[in-house]
Amino acid sequence: MSAPQLVVHHDKELMAQAAAARLITKIVDAQAARGFASVVLTGGRNGNGLLAALSSAPARDAIDWARLDLWWGDERFLPEGHPDRNDTQAREALLDRVPLDPARVHTMPVAGGAYGADADAAAAAYAEELAAAAGPEDHGPVPRFDVLMLGVGPDTHVASLFPEYPAVRETERTVVGVHGAPKPPPTRISLTLPAIRAAREVWLLAAGEDKAKAAAIALSGAGEVQAPAAGAYGRSRTLWLLDAAAASLLPRDLYPPATS
Numbered sequence: 001m002s003a004p005q006l007v008v009h010h011d012k013e014l015m016a017q018a019a020a021a022r023l024i025t026k027i028v029d030a031q032a033a034r035g036f037a038s039v040v041l042t043g044g045r046n047g048n049g050l051l052a053a054l055s056s057a058p059a060r061d062a063i064d065w066a067r068l069d070l071w072w073g074d075e076r077f078l079p080e081g082h083p084d085r086n087d088t089q090a091r092e093a094l095l096d097r098v099p100l101d102p103a104r105v106h107t108m109p110v111a112g113g114a115y116g117a118d119a120d121a122a123a124a125a126y127a128e129e130l131a132a133a134a135g136p137e138d139h140g141p142v143p144r145f146d147v148l149m150l151g152v153g154p155d156t157h158v159a160s161l162f163p164e165y166p167a168v169r170e171t172e173r174t175v176v177g178v179h180g181a182p183k184p185p186p187t188r189i190s191l192t193l194p195a196i197r198a199a200r201e202v203w204l205l206a207a208g209e210d211k212a213k214a215a216a217i218a219l220s221g222a223g224e225v226q227a228p229a230a231g232a233y234g235r236s237r238t239l240w241l242l243d244a245a246a247a248s249l250l251p252r253d254l255y256p257p258a259t260s
């Protein structure tokens with residue numbers, strides 16, 4: 001477990017641009033060291049903001065897009081191409097504009113596809129896909145992702161792990177179906193905390209006033225069942241990327257004053 005480090009940017013746009021620049025460096029370094037990189041994408045406003053910033057970043061094509069594995073932390077279990085699916089939004093923000101290898105783009109299953117309306121079966125299939133991609137060096141059923149990003153919801157949810165829901169208590173499975181989610185749509189698929197914690201680095205994105213309470217709760221010692229964001233950490237780094245509005249309720253001793 002790595003203790004959270006905080007970086008507070010002046011505003012949402014700057015946060016998205018700085019996070020995009022940070023991600024480019026991370027991916028380029030991993031590709032130089034191992035030949036490929038693996039990143040887990042998040043849905044939500046902050047995650048899509050980062051992808052849009054990456055799309056217009058001058059250094060975007062320093063990344064070798066064909067040697068990048070993309071996974072998702074969660075998905076809204078909706079039909080293919082639905083505008084509310086996280087993968088649809090990611091494609092619009094970035095993925096359709098870069099030369100990815102389609103075989104390395106690991107979207108979560110769609111509703112009405114191979115698993116019909118069965119989100120649990122779809123989740124089990126994604127768990128198998130992760131397990132197949134994990135090598136002996138990963139020492140577990142999911143790859144050691146280079147970076148796993150999570151947008152923090154106003155209620156402290158991350159991925160589709162909502163406070164007090166069974167999914168946040170899961171200790172065995174790496175991917176689960178989520179039913180009756182408090183945020184639409186009610187049916188979702190999500191990585192669990194054990195899968196999230198397999199990542200080398202976990203980045204939590206929180207920008208905007210509506211994230212201030214969630215950041216303060218999660219970073220002030222709350223339990224992970226009540227505040228799932230508190231249970232999201234990486235093996236070697238846990239990084240909270242915030243803007244000043246989202247950091248406004250944090251105790252001042254948690255981070256140095258915003259500088260950028």
Ligand SMILES: O=C1O[C@H](COP(=O)(O)O)[C@@H](O)[C@H](O)[C@H]1O
Nearest residue numbers: 042043044045046151152153159
């Ligand atoms: O529904 C979801 O919400 C969260 C946070 O979204 P935001 O719009 O409040 O930033 C996101 O992390 C998750 O991936 C997504 O499915």
